Amino acid sequence: MKETKYKEIHNYLKGQIQKGNYQVGDYLPSENELCARFSITRTTARKALDELTRESFIERQHGKGSRVKERRQSLGLLNVKGFSEAVGENIKTLFLKKPAAGKWGSEIMVPVNENDLNSDCIYFERIRFVGYEPVMREKNWFSGQVLPDFLDSEFIEGSFFKTLSKKYFIEITGSTQELRAELACEKNSQLLKISPGSPILHISVKFYTSNPKLNIYSELYCVTSVYPVGNSYFI
Amino acid sequence: MKETKYKEIHNYLKGQIQKGNYQVGDYLPSENELCARFSITRTTARKALDELTRESFIERQHGKGSRVKERRQSLGLLNVKGFSEAVGENIKTLFLKKPAAGKWGSEIMVPVNENDLNSDCIYFERIRFVGYEPVMREKNWFSGQVLPDFLDSEFIEGSFFKTLSKKYFIEITGSTQELRAELACEKNSQLLKISPGSPILHISVKFYTSNPKLNIYSELYCVTSVYPVGNSYFI
DNA sequence: TCATAATACTTGTACGTACAAGTAATATTT
DNA sequence: AAATATTACTTGTACGTACAAGTATTATGA
Numbered sequence: 001m002k003e004t005k006y007k008e009i010h011n012y013l014k015g016q017i018q019k020g021n022y023q024v025g026d027y028l029p030s031e032n033e034l035c036a037r038f039s040i041t042r043t044t045a046r047k048a049l050d051e052l053t054r055e056s057f058i059e060r061q062h063g064k065g066s067r068v069k070e071r072r073q074s075l076g077l078l079n080v081k082g083f084s085e086a087v088g089e090n091i092k093t094l095f096l097k098k099p100a101a102g103k104w105g106s107e108i109m110v111p112v113n114e115n116d117l118n119s120d121c122i123y124f125e126r127i128r129f130v131g132y133e134p135v136m137r138e139k140n141w142f143s144g145q146v147l148p149d150f151l152d153s154e155f156i157e158g159s160f161f162k163t164l165s166k167k168y169f170i171e172i173t174g175s176t177q178e179l180r181a182e183l184a185c186e187k188n189s190q191l192l193k194i195s196p197g198s199p200i201l202h203i204s205v206k207f208y209t210s211n212p213k214l215n216i217y218s219e220l221y222c223v224t225s226v227y228p229v230g231n232s233y234f235i
Numbered sequence: 236m237k238e239t240k241y242k243e244i245h246n247y248l249k250g251q252i253q254k255g256n257y258q259v260g261d262y263l264p265s266e267n268e269l270c271a272r273f274s275i276t277r278t279t280a281r282k283a284l285d286e287l288t289r290e291s292f293i294e295r296q297h298g299k300g301s302r303v304k305e306r307r308q309s310l311g312l313l314n315v316k317g318f319s320e321a322v323g324e325n326i327k328t329l330f331l332k333k334p335a336a337g338k339w340g341s342e343i344m345v346p347v348n349e350n351d352l353n354s355d356c357i358y359f360e361r362i363r364f365v366g367y368e369p370v371m372r373e374k375n376w377f378s379g380q381v382l383p384d385f386l387d388s389e390f391i392e393g394s395f396f397k398t399l400s401k402k403y404f405i406e407i408t409g410s411t412q413e414l415r416a417e418l419a420c421e422k423n424s425q426l427l428k429i430s431p432g433s434p435i436l437h438i439s440v441k442f443y444t445s446n447p448k449l450n451i452y453s454e455l456y457c458v459t460s461v462y463p464v465g466n467s468y469f470i
Numbered sequence: 471t472c473a474t475a476a477t478a479c480t481t482g483t484a485c486g487t488a489c490a491a492g493t494a495a496t497a498t499t500t
Numbered sequence: 501a502a503a504t505a506t507t508a509c510t511t512g513t514a515c516g517t518a519c520a521a522g523t524a525t526t527a528t529g530a
Contacts, residue, residue, distance in 0.1 A: 004513065030480060041515055046481085054289070055470060063480050063522030109463075174469035180459040181416040181434035199416035199434040208469070224415040228344075234409035234443070235290060239483065265510060276485055281511085298492030298510050475528065482521075491512075498505065 005040055009048035017057055017068055018169050027065040028058060092129040093158060096137075096191075099124040099151055104141055108217050109178055109204035116215060119143040122150060127191060130227055134192045137221040146170075146213045164209070174208040188221050201229060240275055244283035252292055252303055253404050262300040263293060327364040328393060331372075331426075334359040334386055339376055343452050344413055344439035351450060354378045357385060362426060365462055369427045372456040381405075381448045399444070409443040423456050436464060 003011075016022050029037065034045040049066050052058045058066045102123030104112060122144040128136040140160070144150060147168060156163045164170045180202040189196040201224045207216040222229055238246075251257050264272065269280040284301050287293045293301045337358030339347060357379040363371040375395070379385060382403055391398045399405045415437040424431040436459045442451040457464055 006513075032480085042481095043516085044514060047513085049481095060481070061523085062482065063524085065480060065523095174467070176465070176467040178463040178465050179414065179436060180463045181436040181457070182459075183434050199418050201414060201416040201436070204463075222416070228413040228415045228439075230411070230413050232409070232411040241483075267510085277511095278486085279484060282483085284511095295511070296492090297512065298494085300510060471530105473528105473530085475526100477524100477526070479525090480521100480523070483519085485518075486516085488515075489513085491510100493510070494508090496505100496507070498503105500501105500503075 005038075006044050006047040006051070009034065009038055009040065009045065010051045013048065013052060014055075014057060015169065018165055018171075020166065022068050024068050024070050026068050028068065030065055090131050092131075094127045094129065095124065096127060097123065097125040101144070101151075102141070104217075105139065105219070107139070107219055108141065109219065110176060110206040110217065112217060113215060115213070116143045116217075119145045122147075133223075133226065135223050135227050137188060137191050139219045141217045142214060146211050168211075170214060171210045172207050173210050176206050178204040180204075184221075192221065192223050194223055198223075198225075200224075203229070240273075241279050241282040241286070244269065244273055244275065244280065245286045248283065248287060249290075249292060250404065253400055253406075255401065257303050259303050259305050261303050263303065265300055325366050327366075329362045329364065330359065331362060332358065332360040336379070336386075337376070339452075340374065340454070342374070342454055343376065344454065345411060345441040345452065347452060348450060350448070351378045351452075354380045357382075368458075368461065370458050370462050372423060372426050374454045376452045377449060381446050403446075405449060406445045407442050408445050411441050413439040415439075419456075427456065427458050429458055433458075433460075435459075438464070 013022075013028060022028060028034075028049070031042050031045045031049065034040065034048070035042055038045075049058065049060065052066070053060055056069055056071055059069050060066050099122055102121050104117055104121050105123070120143065121141055123139070123141050125140070126138045127134050128138065147164075156166050161172060164172075182200050182202045184192065184194055184196060184198045184200040186196055188194075188200060189198060192200070194200075201220075201222040203218075203220040203222065205216075205218045205220065207218070209215065248257075248263060257263060263284070266277050266280045266284065269275065269283070270277055273280075284293065284295065287301070288295055291304055291306055294304050295301050334357055337356050339352055339356050340358070355378065356376055358374070358376050360375070361373045362369050363373065382399075391401050396407060399407075417435050417437045419427065419429055419431060419433045419435040421431055423429075423435060424433060427435070429435075436455075436457040438453075438455040438457065440451075440453045440455065442453070444450065
């Protein structure tokens with residue numbers, strides 16, 4: 001069970017960023033500094049930093065250093081940081097159901113892991129507003145087995161993903177999605193203030209995380225007439 | 236205008252793959268072979284191969300070698316290889332308009348580059364079927380200035396992106412997308428054999444390519460009731 | 471004072487070496 | 501004949517060195 005040196009450095013630095021010891025915009029120690037501090041060569045230091053770059057925790061600047069980045073690479077459709085950065089600034093959130101023990105919903109469209117189904121489920125539901133316009137209803141399910149004390153406190157900066165990262169050091173590592181255009185049901189048309197029968201974008205997401213025991217299932221219902229759902233991708 | 240060595244090797248190998256001199260499943264020359272053939276060190280050879288890995292042209296296998304991969308990483312929503320691999324096998328395509336000189340459509344929802352607007356436009360339009368069910372109408376626009384002889388021959392293996400790669404050595408490097416749920420217009424309901432007023436998923440895509448002068452604009456109208464649009468992403 | 475040069479940092483590329491570890495065919499032993 | 505050991509490859513990790521090139525501050529000279 002021996003870990004390689006570059007992974008050790010990589011994990012150390014990642015942890016420091018997650019704990020907030022290095023904030024967005026800060027520069028990590030230089031390669032030479034890492035060499036001295038951890039008794040490694042530049043090859044090893046660079047490999048650790050290159051890995052952080054690949055995961056887009058940092059960006060490297062020739063002649064300057066490695067700077068901590070805002071980590072919002074697109075995971076398919078949505079940002080890992082959640083809804084806020086995807087649309088804009090004037091975002092408000094209303095909890096319809098605060099996080100609490102619940103049941104795995106039958107409306108989950110993607111296959112749910114056996115393991116998840118056999119463990120306790122935490123559920124919460126929100127509506128997102130741009131200004132005073134509701135634009136998305138969001139239902140979320142996940143297994144509570146790996147998140148002790150989750151129900152005891154509020155979200156960090158109002159963000160579920162930030163809470164995962166800063167409190168539990170869990171990162172989103174992937175997702176699968178299904179997209180459907182549907183007609184709004186009675187409930188959704190009420191909540192989203194649109195006429196029944198309006199078209200609605202239904203997104204079913206399964207998020208994978210750095211903890212193999214934690215997957216997050218979300219069903220999103222989006223009003224796209226004014227704010228289309230957007231996404232970018234670059235190699 | 237000096238190129239680095241690892242980029243030289245990287246481009247050479249990429250070209251060989253694109254030309255088909257190395258097919259999917261083939262193994263590239265080993266690191267030591269590259270060292271001998273190009274008079275470089277393993278550091279440099281590895282860097283070139285690592286770059287190809289990052290672009291997912293190859294996958295490396297400890298103790299075996301570097302194998303050419305099927306390149307179908309998701310670019311946001313759709314595969315770079317196009318629609319075929321996204322849904323399944325039983326795909327048919329019907330051209331409503333074969334590629335020909337056309338005008339930049341007013342229905343393009345993403346911003347079109349100034350440069351593109353000022354050059355000749357090639358347009359083509361297709362309908363995709365799963366079995367005998369139409370599932371997507373696809374409108375495509377791009378500047379013809381960088382694709383000589385494009386109108387003279389058919390698509391390679393019926394795929395636009397494969398034609399770009401194999402004939403012109405141009406790869407997709409990114410995309411931006413906008414998604415909307417809409418009600419099918421008269422025309423779309425006819426073409427897609429759904430009743431007028433059915434919900435439809437409207438995807439507006441701008442593809443960026445390895446040639447800065449070539450961007451591809453697509454407007455996709457998808458029937459998602461049976462075949463939802465899917466996508467996966469992993470770090 | 472202000473433009474220029476020197477400097478001390480940073481990361482980027484490339485060299486070379488050594489050994490660990492995975493793979494697969496061949497040779498050896500039981 | 502079958503299990504085992506050897507071997508010759510492969511990629512992975514890590515060491516060390518050298519110089520190029522970008523950045524920013526400090527020192528110098530007109």
